[in-house]
Amino acid sequence: MAVADLNVDVAVSARTAKQLYADLLSERQQFILDVRNEDDFERWGIEGRKSLEVLNIPYFNFIEEEDDSVAQVPTDADVLVVCAKEGSSQFVAAILQERGIEAAYLQDGIVSWGNLYDARDVVDAGYGRIVQVARPARGDLSFVVISDGEAAIVDPLRHIEHYLDVVSEAGASVTHIFDTHAHADHISGGPALNEETGAPYYMHPYDAIHPLDMLPGTIDYNYLSDGQTFTVGQFEVKVIWFPGHTLGQVNYLFTAPSGESFLFSGDGVFLNSFGRPDLGGKGEAWTPILYQSLYERLPQHLNEDTLILPAHFSTLDEGDENGVFTAAWGEVKAQNRSLQPRSLEEFSEYVLGNLPTFPKEYVEIKRVNAGLLQPDEEKASELELGKNICALADA
Amino acid sequence: MEQTTIAFDEILDVQGLKCPMPLVKSRRAVGNIDVGNVLKVVATDRGSVADFQGWAKTAKNMELLEQEEVQENGTTLYVHYLRRTK
Numbered sequence A: 001m002a003v004a005d006l007n008v009d010v011a012v013s014a015r016t017a018k019q020l021y022a023d024l025l026s027e028r029q030q031f032i033l034d035v036r037n038e039d040d041f042e043r044w045g046i047e048g049r050k051s052l053e054v055l056n057i058p059y060f061n062f063i064e065e066e067d068d069s070v071a072q073v074p075t076d077a078d079v080l081v082v083c084a085k086e087g088s089s090q091f092v093a094a095i096l097q098e099r100g101i102e103a104a105y106l107q108d109g110i111v112s113w114g115n116l117y118d119a120r121d122v123v124d125a126g127y128g129r130i131v132q133v134a135r136p137a138r139g140d141l142s143f144v145v146i147s148d149g150e151a152a153i154v155d156p157l158r159h160i161e162h163y164l165d166v167v168s169e170a171g172a173s174v175t176h177i178f179d180t181h182a183h184a185d186h187i188s189g190g191p192a193l194n195e196e197t198g199a200p201y202y203m204h205p206y207d208a209i210h211p212l213d214m215l216p217g218t219i220d221y222n223y224l225s226d227g228q229t230f231t232v233g234q235f236e237v238k239v240i241w242f243p244g245h246t247l248g249q250v251n252y253l254f255t256a257p258s259g260e261s262f263l264f265s266g267d268g269v270f271l272n273s274f275g276r277p278d279l280g281g282k283g284e285a286w287t288p289i290l291y292q293s294l295y296e297r298l299p300q301h302l303n304e305d306t307l308i309l310p311a312h313f314s315t316l317d318e319g320d321e322n323g324v325f326t327a328a329w330g331e332v333k334a335q336n337r338s339l340q341p342r343s344l345e346e347f348s349e350y351v352l353g354n355l356p357t358f359p360k361e362y363v364e365i366k367r368v369n370a371g372l373l374q375p376d377e378e379k380a381s382e383l384e385l386g387k388n389i390c391a392l393a394d395a
Numbered sequence B: 001m002e003q004t005t006i007a008f009d010e011i012l013d014v015q016g017l018k019c020p021m022p023l024v025k026s027r028r029a030v031g032n033i034d035v036g037n038v039l040k041v042v043a044t045d046r047g048s049v050a051d052f053q054g055w056a057k058t059a060k061n062m063e064l065l066e067q068e069e070v071q072e073n074g075t076t077l078y079v080h081y082l083r084r085t086k
Helices: A017-025 A038-043 A059-064 A066-071 A087-098 A109-114 A161-169 A190-197 A283-297 A329-335 A344-352 A361-369 A377-383 B021-032 B048-058
Strands: A013-015 A031-034 A053-056 A079-082 A103-106 A118-125 A128-135 A140-147 A150-154 A173-178 A201-203 A229-232 A235-241 A250-255 A261-266 A307-310 B010-014 B038-043 B062-072 B075-084
Touching: A013 A017, A017 A109, A038 B048, A059 A066, A059 A087, A059 B021, A059 B048, A066 A087, A079 A087, A079 A109, A087 A103, A103 A109, A118 A161, A118 A307, A128 A161, A140 A161, A140 A307, A150 A161, A150 A229, A161 A173, A161 A190, A173 A190, A173 A229, A190 A201, A235 A283, A283 A344, A307 A329, A361 A377, B010 B021, B021 B038, B021 B048, B021 B075, B038 B048, B048 B062, B048 B075
Parallel strands: A013 A103, A031 A053, A031 A079, A079 A103, A150 A173, A173 A201, A261 A307, B010 B038
Antiparallel strands: A118 A128, A128 A140, A140 A150, A229 A235, A235 A250, A250 A261, B038 B075, B062 B075
16 A cells, blocks of 8 residues: 555655564653554463553544544654554554654554564574574464474474574474374474475373363374483473363473473463463363472472473563573472462462453364364464463463 | 345445554545435454444444454455435
């Protein structure tokens, strides 16, 4: 769309989702003006660190009441205008520029933010690398572990090209695809990666059954069992069964020759919370199982220095300045209020009293991940709209 | 959205136009019809459905009478009926 169509002659600059992410991490971007309609804005939006201010004024308010709308925008902020696709944000940014307010727009709209993937190293050592692949808009984290030309992918998300890029740039090949569990908030890239690379796709058999439909999944996968071991290059890998969020959730403990250990905790332990036990529809029954996993099953395998690498973050502030979301087990135990010592009774009360809403899409996403439903691209993006709600509300 | 038979006075074709143009043009067109008359807007932008509803809440001289979704030659059309009130 040419801005000239709108009788506005001001040049406005575009910012990409990638630039936006860097600006959110560094807190350079302080103010976002979201001009989508109120319903869309309420469904989901851009979240940054705590200092970020986000204001919703629909673009049609600028058309209907230009003066009033402009007056609500701070004049001293560097404004990034965001809309669904791009056109309306360009239009509003031009109005603001004309009024002397510094404004740019998000190129390709909020959709491009939703689809942004960000890959960065957590570990780069002689024995191998651990690359975190994040989808920041959703708070989703996944990983590629590379050692001696072998690559294991942990909890891959739907857009598998990002993993294949990391692996091929490293000159490695995919040897293991590890899902920690059947995800409810996003479509797993595991089966597609299995098809693309031929590498085996691993998950626990309990998660191949849809817990609400009580129907067996149809996906092709390799069974995992508690205590099973693998090697990925120089890493020793141990499977730790961690039921509670799902019945078949596992954690993967990677140990390097140096003795350093890394736990891919999936939706078990998060840095500031842990995975909710009710997405299978049986929160009360699964809460004691989760309790055992958190307080008894898992800790015996970890030491204070084990690095925890979860599948989600709740806010950008959980990460460091580079957007790496990890912490040592000792640190997590000290900082994560949800993990403080509790009796089973206290724990149940705490968990069941802090369950957030149950997004209705999650039932369908689990169907997709069990192979019971094949969505087209449009349906898939619709199911994955917005940020995950896999943690307890109080975190 | 059921297909309705709302009487209209003018028609505005904004097929192929993307946000914000359907709304920008509709607002201009509403200003150019007589008070009490109805403008039928034919759009292909799916986002126009929610946006016209939002606009109707703040608009000073227009009410949204009806919206419908029509299939025509394999294209989905989003049709909005707007009445000028002032």
